[in-house]
Amino acid sequence: MHIVDGALSNPVVIGGAVAAVGGIALGLRALPLDRIPAAGVLSASFFVTSLIHVPVGPSSVHLILNGLAGLILGWAAFPALFVGLVLQAVFFGFGGLTVLGVNTVNIALAAVIVGLVFRPLILRGGPVWAGIWGGIGGACATALTTLFVALSLMFSGDEFLAVAHLVFVAHLPIMVIEGLLTGFAVLLARKVKPDLFLSMKEVEA
Amino acid sequence: MTHILSNTTAALPGDGTRRGPGPIAALDPRVRVVSSVAYGIFVVALDNLVALTAALALSLTLLALSRLPPGRTLKRVAMVDGFILFMLALLPFTVPGDPIFTLWGYPASWQGLARAVQIGLTANAVVLALITLVGTMEPVTLGHALYRLRTPETLVHLLMFTIRYVEVLRQEYLRLRAAMKVRGFRPSTSWHSYRSFGYLVGMMMVRAIERSERLLGAMKCRGFSGRIVLLQDFRTTRADALFALVLTGAFAALLTLELMLR
Secondary structure, eight states: OOOOTTSSOHHHHHHHHHHHHHHHHHHHHTSOGGGHHHHHHHHHHHHHHTTOEEEETTEEEEOOOHHHHHHHHGGGHHHHHHHHHHHIIIIIOOSOSTTHHHHHIIIIIHHHHHHHHHHHHHHHSOHHHHHHHHHHHHHHHHHHHHHHHHHHHHHHOGGGHHHHHHHHHHTHHHHHHHHHHHHHHHHHHHHHOGGGGSOTTTSOO | OGGGGOSSSOSSOOOSOOOOOSTTTTSOHHHHHHHHHHHHHHHHHOOOHHHHHHHHHHHHHHHHHHTOOHHHHHHHHHHHHHHHHHHHHHHHHHSOSSEEEEETTEEEEHHHHHHHHHHHHHHHHHHHHHHHHTTTSOHHHHHHHHHHTTOOHHHHHHHHHHHHHHHHHHHHHHHHHHHHHHTTOOOOSSHHHHHHHHHHHHHHHHHHHHHHHHHHHHHHHTTOOSOOOOOOOOOOOHHHHHHHHHHHHHHHHHHHHHHHTO
16 A cells, blocks of 8 residues: 555655645644643554454455544544654655655545544444444545555556556455454444544543 | 564564664764655656666665664565565556567566666665664654654654554554464454454554553643653764765765766
Protein backbone atom coordinates (compact mmCIF):
# COMPACT_ATOMS: atom_id res chain seq x y z
CA MET A 1 0.00 0.00 0.00
CA HIS A 2 2.99 2.29 0.43
CA ILE A 3 4.12 4.18 -2.61
CA VAL A 4 7.89 4.67 -2.91
CA ASP A 5 10.01 7.66 -3.83
CA GLY A 6 10.54 8.35 -7.50
CA ALA A 7 7.36 6.79 -8.85
CA LEU A 8 4.95 9.71 -8.69
CA SER A 9 4.95 12.89 -10.73
CA ASN A 10 5.83 16.19 -9.07
CA PRO A 11 2.28 17.64 -9.05
CA VAL A 12 0.98 14.55 -7.25
CA VAL A 13 3.80 14.61 -4.69
CA ILE A 14 3.42 18.33 -4.00
CA GLY A 15 -0.37 18.15 -3.97
CA GLY A 16 -0.20 15.25 -1.54
CA ALA A 17 2.20 17.10 0.75
CA VAL A 18 0.01 20.21 0.82
CA ALA A 19 -3.14 18.17 1.49
CA ALA A 20 -1.35 16.23 4.23
CA VAL A 21 -0.24 19.44 5.97
CA GLY A 22 -3.82 20.70 5.82
CA GLY A 23 -5.21 17.45 7.18
CA ILE A 24 -2.66 17.27 9.97
CA ALA A 25 -3.39 20.88 10.94
CA LEU A 26 -7.12 20.15 11.09
CA GLY A 27 -6.46 16.99 13.05
CA LEU A 28 -4.25 18.77 15.58
CA ARG A 29 -6.90 21.43 16.04
CA ALA A 30 -9.41 18.69 16.88
CA LEU A 31 -7.02 17.44 19.56
CA PRO A 32 -7.07 19.28 22.89
CA LEU A 33 -3.79 19.08 24.79
CA ASP A 34 -5.00 16.67 27.46
CA ARG A 35 -6.20 14.22 24.81
CA ILE A 36 -2.71 13.90 23.36
CA PRO A 37 -1.75 10.98 25.64
CA ALA A 38 -4.85 9.07 24.50
CA ALA A 39 -4.18 9.84 20.85
CA GLY A 40 -0.52 8.89 21.23
CA VAL A 41 -1.24 5.57 22.92
CA LEU A 42 -3.89 4.77 20.31
CA SER A 43 -1.50 5.78 17.55
CA ALA A 44 1.06 3.38 19.01
CA SER A 45 -1.52 0.60 19.20
CA PHE A 46 -2.40 1.13 15.54
CA PHE A 47 1.30 0.93 14.77
CA VAL A 48 1.53 -2.39 16.60
CA THR A 49 -1.69 -3.90 15.26
CA SER A 50 -0.68 -3.03 11.71
CA LEU A 51 2.16 -5.50 12.17
CA ILE A 52 -0.21 -8.42 12.85
CA HIS A 53 -0.19 -10.96 10.08
CA VAL A 54 -3.53 -12.56 9.34
CA PRO A 55 -3.58 -15.80 7.36
CA VAL A 56 -5.42 -15.88 4.03
CA GLY A 57 -5.23 -19.31 2.48
CA PRO A 58 -1.58 -20.23 2.01
CA SER A 59 -0.41 -16.61 2.36
CA SER A 60 -0.91 -13.89 4.93
CA VAL A 61 -1.65 -10.18 4.89
CA HIS A 62 -0.90 -7.44 7.34
CA LEU A 63 -3.58 -5.03 8.39
CA ILE A 64 -3.96 -1.29 7.85
CA LEU A 65 -6.90 -0.74 10.21
CA ASN A 66 -7.21 2.87 9.14
CA GLY A 67 -10.99 2.48 9.25
CA LEU A 68 -10.85 1.64 12.95
CA ALA A 69 -8.45 4.55 13.47
CA GLY A 70 -10.93 6.91 11.85
CA LEU A 71 -13.83 5.53 13.90
CA ILE A 72 -11.96 6.00 17.17
CA LEU A 73 -9.93 9.15 16.51
CA GLY A 74 -11.97 11.09 13.96
CA TRP A 75 -9.94 13.96 12.49
CA ALA A 76 -7.14 13.18 14.94
CA ALA A 77 -6.51 10.04 12.86
CA PHE A 78 -4.69 12.31 10.39
CA PRO A 79 -1.74 13.27 12.63
CA ALA A 80 -1.83 9.87 14.37
CA LEU A 81 -1.47 7.89 11.16
CA PHE A 82 1.10 10.39 9.88
CA VAL A 83 3.22 9.74 12.95
CA GLY A 84 2.98 6.01 12.29
CA LEU A 85 4.07 6.48 8.69
CA VAL A 86 7.02 8.66 9.72
CA LEU A 87 8.23 6.03 12.16
CA GLN A 88 7.81 3.27 9.56
CA ALA A 89 9.72 5.23 6.93
CA VAL A 90 12.53 6.37 9.20
CA PHE A 91 13.17 3.24 11.22
CA PHE A 92 12.07 0.46 8.85
CA GLY A 93 12.41 2.03 5.42
CA PHE A 94 8.79 1.35 4.43
CA GLY A 95 7.40 3.86 1.99
CA GLY A 96 9.54 6.88 1.31
CA LEU A 97 10.37 10.41 2.26
CA THR A 98 9.05 12.72 -0.44
CA VAL A 99 5.92 10.56 -0.77
CA LEU A 100 5.10 10.84 2.94
CA GLY A 101 2.44 13.43 2.14
CA VAL A 102 0.74 11.31 -0.50
CA ASN A 103 0.88 8.17 1.64
CA THR A 104 -0.56 10.06 4.61
CA VAL A 105 -3.45 11.44 2.59
CA ASN A 106 -4.18 8.05 0.99
CA ILE A 107 -4.44 6.32 4.35
CA ALA A 108 -5.63 9.08 6.69
CA LEU A 109 -8.20 10.75 4.44
CA ALA A 110 -9.92 7.37 4.01
CA ALA A 111 -9.84 6.95 7.80
CA VAL A 112 -11.36 10.38 8.44
CA ILE A 113 -14.10 9.92 5.84
CA VAL A 114 -15.05 6.54 7.32
CA GLY A 115 -14.96 8.05 10.81
CA LEU A 116 -17.26 10.90 9.85
CA VAL A 117 -19.75 8.66 8.05
CA PHE A 118 -19.84 5.59 10.26
CA ARG A 119 -19.19 6.86 13.79
CA PRO A 120 -22.73 8.22 14.24
CA LEU A 121 -24.11 4.88 13.00
CA ILE A 122 -21.93 2.94 15.44
CA LEU A 123 -23.07 5.01 18.38
CA ARG A 124 -26.75 4.71 17.52
CA GLY A 125 -27.76 1.02 17.53
CA GLY A 126 -26.84 -1.96 19.69
CA PRO A 127 -23.41 -3.60 19.71
CA VAL A 128 -24.27 -6.04 16.91
CA TRP A 129 -25.40 -3.26 14.58
CA ALA A 130 -22.34 -1.28 15.60
CA GLY A 131 -20.20 -4.27 14.62
CA ILE A 132 -21.92 -4.56 11.25
CA TRP A 133 -21.52 -0.84 10.49
CA GLY A 134 -17.94 -1.00 11.75
CA GLY A 135 -17.26 -3.90 9.41
CA ILE A 136 -18.67 -2.01 6.45
CA GLY A 137 -16.64 1.02 7.51
CA GLY A 138 -13.45 -1.01 7.79
CA ALA A 139 -13.93 -2.45 4.31
CA CYS A 140 -14.77 1.00 2.94
CA ALA A 141 -11.61 2.49 4.42
CA THR A 142 -9.44 -0.10 2.66
CA ALA A 143 -11.39 0.38 -0.55
CA LEU A 144 -10.95 4.16 -0.36
CA THR A 145 -7.24 3.88 0.41
CA THR A 146 -6.74 1.51 -2.51
CA LEU A 147 -8.71 3.86 -4.72
CA PHE A 148 -6.58 6.83 -3.62
CA VAL A 149 -3.38 4.84 -4.24
CA ALA A 150 -4.66 3.89 -7.69
CA LEU A 151 -5.60 7.51 -8.40
CA SER A 152 -2.20 8.87 -7.30
CA LEU A 153 -0.55 6.36 -9.62
CA MET A 154 -2.88 7.16 -12.51
CA PHE A 155 -2.42 10.91 -12.18
CA SER A 156 1.33 10.34 -12.35
CA GLY A 157 1.30 8.75 -15.76
CA ASP A 158 -0.52 6.38 -18.08
CA GLU A 159 2.16 3.75 -17.65
CA PHE A 160 0.81 3.08 -14.14
CA LEU A 161 -2.72 2.34 -15.32
CA ALA A 162 -2.18 -1.41 -15.32
CA VAL A 163 -0.46 -1.27 -11.93
CA ALA A 164 -3.32 0.79 -10.52
CA HIS A 165 -5.82 -1.83 -11.70
CA LEU A 166 -3.73 -4.61 -10.25
CA VAL A 167 -3.40 -2.82 -6.89
CA PHE A 168 -7.15 -2.55 -6.69
CA VAL A 169 -7.85 -6.18 -7.57
CA ALA A 170 -5.10 -7.47 -5.28
CA HIS A 171 -6.66 -5.64 -2.37
CA LEU A 172 -10.17 -7.04 -2.75
CA PRO A 173 -9.54 -9.94 -0.32
CA ILE A 174 -7.82 -7.52 2.07
CA MET A 175 -10.94 -5.35 2.07
CA VAL A 176 -13.02 -8.33 3.20
CA ILE A 177 -10.58 -9.22 5.97
CA GLU A 178 -10.20 -5.63 7.13
CA GLY A 179 -13.98 -5.39 7.22
CA LEU A 180 -14.38 -8.59 9.24
CA LEU A 181 -11.68 -7.70 11.75
CA THR A 182 -12.82 -4.10 12.15
CA GLY A 183 -16.37 -5.34 12.61
CA PHE A 184 -15.45 -7.74 15.40
CA ALA A 185 -13.15 -5.19 16.99
CA VAL A 186 -15.98 -2.64 17.05
CA LEU A 187 -18.41 -5.24 18.39
CA LEU A 188 -16.10 -6.04 21.29
CA ALA A 189 -15.24 -2.41 22.00
CA ARG A 190 -18.91 -1.36 21.96
CA LYS A 191 -19.70 -4.07 24.52
CA VAL A 192 -16.69 -3.44 26.76
CA LYS A 193 -16.04 0.27 26.46
CA PRO A 194 -18.61 2.22 24.43
CA ASP A 195 -17.06 5.65 24.98
CA LEU A 196 -14.05 4.57 22.92
CA PHE A 197 -15.99 5.86 19.93
CA LEU A 198 -16.97 9.21 21.38
CA SER A 199 -15.16 12.06 19.77
CA MET A 200 -11.76 12.77 21.26
CA LYS A 201 -13.21 16.05 22.43
CA GLU A 202 -16.33 14.75 24.14
CA VAL A 203 -14.72 12.19 26.43
CA GLU A 204 -14.29 13.48 29.94
CA ALA A 205 -10.64 12.80 30.67
CA MET B 1 7.00 -7.11 8.23
CA THR B 2 7.20 -10.12 10.50
CA HIS B 3 10.82 -9.43 11.29
CA ILE B 4 9.78 -6.39 13.27
CA LEU B 5 7.50 -8.40 15.47
CA SER B 6 9.92 -11.19 16.31
CA ASN B 7 9.83 -11.67 20.05
CA THR B 8 13.47 -10.90 20.64
CA THR B 9 14.01 -7.50 19.06
CA ALA B 10 12.30 -4.32 20.17
CA ALA B 11 9.89 -2.62 17.78
CA LEU B 12 11.71 0.68 17.94
CA PRO B 13 15.38 1.01 18.85
CA GLY B 14 16.70 2.42 22.06
CA ASP B 15 15.39 4.19 25.16
CA GLY B 16 16.41 7.75 24.44
CA THR B 17 19.75 7.89 26.18
CA ARG B 18 22.27 5.89 24.18
CA ARG B 19 24.43 7.56 21.58
CA GLY B 20 26.04 5.30 19.01
CA PRO B 21 29.58 5.56 17.69
CA GLY B 22 30.58 6.70 14.23
CA PRO B 23 30.84 9.98 12.37
CA ILE B 24 27.10 10.16 11.55
CA ALA B 25 26.10 9.80 15.20
CA ALA B 26 28.39 12.74 16.07
CA LEU B 27 26.40 15.11 13.87
CA ASP B 28 23.68 17.44 15.11
CA PRO B 29 20.33 15.62 14.80
CA ARG B 30 18.77 18.69 13.22
CA VAL B 31 21.42 18.67 10.50
CA ARG B 32 20.73 14.99 9.91
CA VAL B 33 16.99 15.53 9.53
CA VAL B 34 17.33 18.55 7.26
CA SER B 35 20.01 16.99 5.07
CA SER B 36 18.07 13.76 4.61
CA VAL B 37 15.00 15.73 3.51
CA ALA B 38 17.10 17.85 1.15
CA TYR B 39 18.76 14.69 -0.15
CA GLY B 40 15.38 13.03 -0.74
CA ILE B 41 13.99 15.96 -2.70
CA PHE B 42 17.21 16.29 -4.66
CA VAL B 43 17.47 12.61 -5.63
CA VAL B 44 13.80 12.43 -6.63
CA ALA B 45 14.48 15.33 -9.00
CA LEU B 46 17.26 13.40 -10.76
CA ASP B 47 16.37 11.48 -13.92
CA ASN B 48 19.61 10.17 -15.34
CA LEU B 49 20.41 6.56 -14.53
CA VAL B 50 24.14 7.21 -14.07
CA ALA B 51 23.44 10.10 -11.71
CA LEU B 52 20.98 7.94 -9.77
CA THR B 53 23.50 5.11 -9.53
CA ALA B 54 25.99 7.63 -8.17
CA ALA B 55 23.35 8.74 -5.66
CA LEU B 56 22.85 5.15 -4.56
CA ALA B 57 26.62 4.84 -4.16
CA LEU B 58 26.55 7.97 -2.00
CA SER B 59 23.80 6.43 0.14
CA LEU B 60 25.90 3.28 0.51
CA THR B 61 28.83 5.43 1.61
CA LEU B 62 26.59 6.99 4.26
CA LEU B 63 25.60 3.49 5.33
CA ALA B 64 29.26 2.57 5.70
CA LEU B 65 29.88 5.71 7.77
CA SER B 66 26.86 5.13 10.00
CA ARG B 67 28.16 1.84 11.49
CA LEU B 68 24.78 0.21 11.00
CA PRO B 69 25.13 -3.53 10.39
CA PRO B 70 25.32 -3.37 6.57
CA GLY B 71 24.02 -6.88 5.93
CA ARG B 72 20.90 -6.52 8.03
CA THR B 73 20.15 -3.02 6.80
CA LEU B 74 20.50 -3.96 3.14
CA LYS B 75 18.35 -7.03 3.71
CA ARG B 76 15.65 -4.83 5.20
CA VAL B 77 15.79 -2.42 2.26
CA ALA B 78 15.73 -5.35 -0.16
CA MET B 79 12.65 -6.68 1.58
CA VAL B 80 10.88 -3.40 0.99
CA ASP B 81 11.89 -3.72 -2.65
CA GLY B 82 10.02 -7.00 -2.71
CA PHE B 83 6.80 -5.05 -2.19
CA ILE B 84 7.33 -2.79 -5.20
CA LEU B 85 8.84 -5.47 -7.41
CA PHE B 86 5.55 -6.38 -9.05
CA MET B 87 4.93 -2.76 -9.92
CA LEU B 88 8.39 -2.37 -11.44
CA ALA B 89 8.08 -5.67 -13.30
CA LEU B 90 4.94 -4.40 -15.03
CA LEU B 91 6.45 -1.13 -16.21
CA PRO B 92 8.37 -2.45 -19.25
CA PHE B 93 5.08 -3.78 -20.57
CA THR B 94 3.07 -0.63 -20.00
CA VAL B 95 5.49 2.03 -21.26
CA PRO B 96 5.47 2.21 -25.06
CA GLY B 97 8.83 2.18 -26.85
CA ASP B 98 11.42 0.02 -28.56
CA PRO B 99 10.68 -3.63 -27.79
CA ILE B 100 13.24 -5.88 -26.02
CA PHE B 101 11.25 -9.11 -26.10
CA THR B 102 7.64 -10.25 -26.22
CA LEU B 103 5.93 -12.16 -23.42
CA TRP B 104 2.56 -13.78 -24.20
CA GLY B 105 2.02 -11.28 -26.94
CA TYR B 106 2.94 -8.25 -24.80
CA PRO B 107 6.09 -6.39 -25.87
CA ALA B 108 8.49 -5.17 -23.19
CA SER B 109 10.13 -1.84 -23.97
CA TRP B 110 13.58 -0.48 -23.17
CA GLN B 111 12.00 2.78 -22.08
CA GLY B 112 9.81 0.98 -19.57
CA LEU B 113 12.76 -0.98 -18.24
CA ALA B 114 14.68 2.28 -17.83
CA ARG B 115 11.73 3.79 -15.94
CA ALA B 116 11.56 0.77 -13.64
CA VAL B 117 15.29 0.90 -12.93
CA GLN B 118 15.00 4.64 -12.35
CA ILE B 119 12.27 4.21 -9.73
CA GLY B 120 14.13 1.34 -8.09
CA LEU B 121 17.36 3.36 -7.82
CA THR B 122 15.59 6.48 -6.53
CA ALA B 123 13.55 4.62 -3.93
CA ASN B 124 16.55 2.73 -2.61
CA ALA B 125 18.90 5.71 -2.56
CA VAL B 126 16.42 7.87 -0.62
CA VAL B 127 15.32 5.20 1.84
CA LEU B 128 18.88 4.12 2.54
CA ALA B 129 19.95 7.71 3.24
CA LEU B 130 16.90 8.20 5.47
CA ILE B 131 17.62 5.05 7.47
CA THR B 132 21.28 5.90 7.91
CA LEU B 133 20.93 9.61 8.66
CA VAL B 134 17.72 9.68 10.71
CA GLY B 135 16.98 6.04 11.46
CA THR B 136 20.19 5.70 13.48
CA MET B 137 18.90 8.35 15.85
CA GLU B 138 17.15 7.55 19.08
CA PRO B 139 13.43 7.96 18.33
CA VAL B 140 13.15 10.44 21.22
CA THR B 141 16.02 12.50 19.81
CA LEU B 142 14.13 12.63 16.52
CA GLY B 143 11.20 14.16 18.38
CA HIS B 144 13.42 16.79 19.99
CA ALA B 145 15.11 17.56 16.68
CA LEU B 146 11.76 18.02 14.95
CA TYR B 147 10.65 20.29 17.77
CA ARG B 148 13.77 22.43 17.37
CA LEU B 149 12.99 22.57 13.66
CA ARG B 150 9.69 24.23 14.55
CA THR B 151 7.39 21.26 14.07
CA PRO B 152 4.11 22.04 15.88
CA GLU B 153 4.40 21.13 19.54
CA THR B 154 1.22 19.04 19.55
CA LEU B 155 2.52 16.89 16.70
CA VAL B 156 5.85 16.37 18.46
CA HIS B 157 4.07 15.33 21.66
CA LEU B 158 1.94 12.90 19.68
CA LEU B 159 5.11 11.48 18.15
CA MET B 160 6.77 11.18 21.56
CA PHE B 161 3.82 9.35 23.11
CA THR B 162 3.65 7.01 20.12
CA ILE B 163 7.37 6.26 20.38
CA ARG B 164 7.08 5.66 24.10
CA TYR B 165 4.11 3.31 23.85
CA VAL B 166 4.92 1.28 20.74
CA GLU B 167 7.13 -1.05 22.72
CA VAL B 168 4.76 -1.23 25.71
CA LEU B 169 1.82 -2.12 23.49
CA ARG B 170 3.89 -4.60 21.51
CA GLN B 171 4.60 -6.41 24.77
CA GLU B 172 0.87 -6.32 25.52
CA TYR B 173 0.14 -7.72 22.08
CA LEU B 174 2.62 -10.55 22.65
CA ARG B 175 1.00 -11.30 26.03
CA LEU B 176 -2.45 -11.47 24.44
CA ARG B 177 -1.15 -13.68 21.65
CA ALA B 178 0.49 -15.96 24.20
CA ALA B 179 -2.80 -16.13 26.10
CA MET B 180 -4.56 -17.13 22.88
CA LYS B 181 -1.90 -19.71 22.13
CA VAL B 182 -2.15 -21.47 25.49
CA ARG B 183 -5.90 -21.74 24.88
CA GLY B 184 -5.14 -23.61 21.70
CA PHE B 185 -5.62 -20.84 19.11
CA ARG B 186 -3.98 -21.54 15.78
CA PRO B 187 -4.37 -18.93 13.05
CA SER B 188 -6.02 -20.20 9.90
CA THR B 189 -8.34 -19.02 7.14
CA SER B 190 -11.57 -19.38 9.08
CA TRP B 191 -14.44 -17.41 10.55
CA HIS B 192 -13.30 -18.31 14.04
CA SER B 193 -9.79 -17.12 13.31
CA TYR B 194 -10.91 -13.75 11.95
CA ARG B 195 -13.29 -13.26 14.85
CA SER B 196 -10.49 -13.96 17.31
CA PHE B 197 -8.15 -11.55 15.55
CA GLY B 198 -10.91 -8.94 15.51
CA TYR B 199 -11.47 -9.34 19.25
CA LEU B 200 -7.70 -9.16 19.75
CA VAL B 201 -7.56 -5.84 17.91
CA GLY B 202 -10.59 -4.54 19.79
CA MET B 203 -9.05 -5.58 23.09
CA MET B 204 -5.81 -3.81 22.16
CA MET B 205 -7.77 -0.60 21.57
CA VAL B 206 -9.75 -0.89 24.80
CA ARG B 207 -6.60 -1.54 26.79
CA ALA B 208 -4.82 1.32 25.00
CA ILE B 209 -7.50 3.86 25.91
CA GLU B 210 -7.64 2.63 29.50
CA ARG B 211 -3.88 2.82 29.74
CA SER B 212 -3.99 6.38 28.42
CA GLU B 213 -6.52 7.30 31.13
CA ARG B 214 -4.21 5.98 33.85
CA LEU B 215 -1.33 7.75 32.15
CA LEU B 216 -3.12 11.07 32.07
CA GLY B 217 -4.11 10.64 35.72
CA ALA B 218 -0.49 10.04 36.65
CA MET B 219 0.63 13.03 34.64
CA LYS B 220 -1.99 15.30 36.16
CA CYS B 221 -0.97 14.25 39.65
CA ARG B 222 2.53 15.43 38.77
CA GLY B 223 1.24 18.84 37.75
CA PHE B 224 0.64 18.30 34.03
CA SER B 225 -1.25 21.26 32.65
CA GLY B 226 -1.36 20.38 28.99
CA ARG B 227 2.17 21.23 28.05
CA ILE B 228 5.36 19.21 28.17
CA VAL B 229 8.59 21.14 28.23
CA LEU B 230 11.18 19.81 25.81
CA LEU B 231 14.56 20.69 27.19
CA GLN B 232 17.07 18.91 24.99
CA ASP B 233 19.15 21.44 23.10
CA PHE B 234 21.41 20.88 20.14
CA ARG B 235 24.57 22.56 19.03
CA THR B 236 26.06 22.57 15.56
CA THR B 237 29.79 21.98 15.46
CA ARG B 238 32.50 22.15 12.84
CA ALA B 239 31.76 18.53 11.96
CA ASP B 240 28.23 19.59 10.96
CA ALA B 241 29.54 22.40 8.79
CA LEU B 242 31.98 19.99 7.16
CA PHE B 243 29.22 17.44 6.57
CA ALA B 244 26.96 20.08 5.02
CA LEU B 245 29.83 21.21 2.81
CA VAL B 246 30.65 17.69 1.62
CA LEU B 247 26.98 16.96 0.99
CA THR B 248 26.57 20.17 -1.02
CA GLY B 249 29.64 19.17 -3.01
CA ALA B 250 28.11 15.76 -3.65
CA PHE B 251 24.85 17.41 -4.77
CA ALA B 252 26.82 19.60 -7.18
CA ALA B 253 28.65 16.56 -8.56
CA LEU B 254 25.38 14.66 -9.03
CA LEU B 255 23.80 17.65 -10.74
CA THR B 256 26.78 17.96 -13.07
CA LEU B 257 26.46 14.28 -13.97
CA GLU B 258 22.76 14.71 -14.60
CA LEU B 259 23.19 17.77 -16.81
CA MET B 260 26.19 16.44 -18.72
CA LEU B 261 24.53 13.16 -19.63
CA ARG B 262 21.17 14.58 -20.53
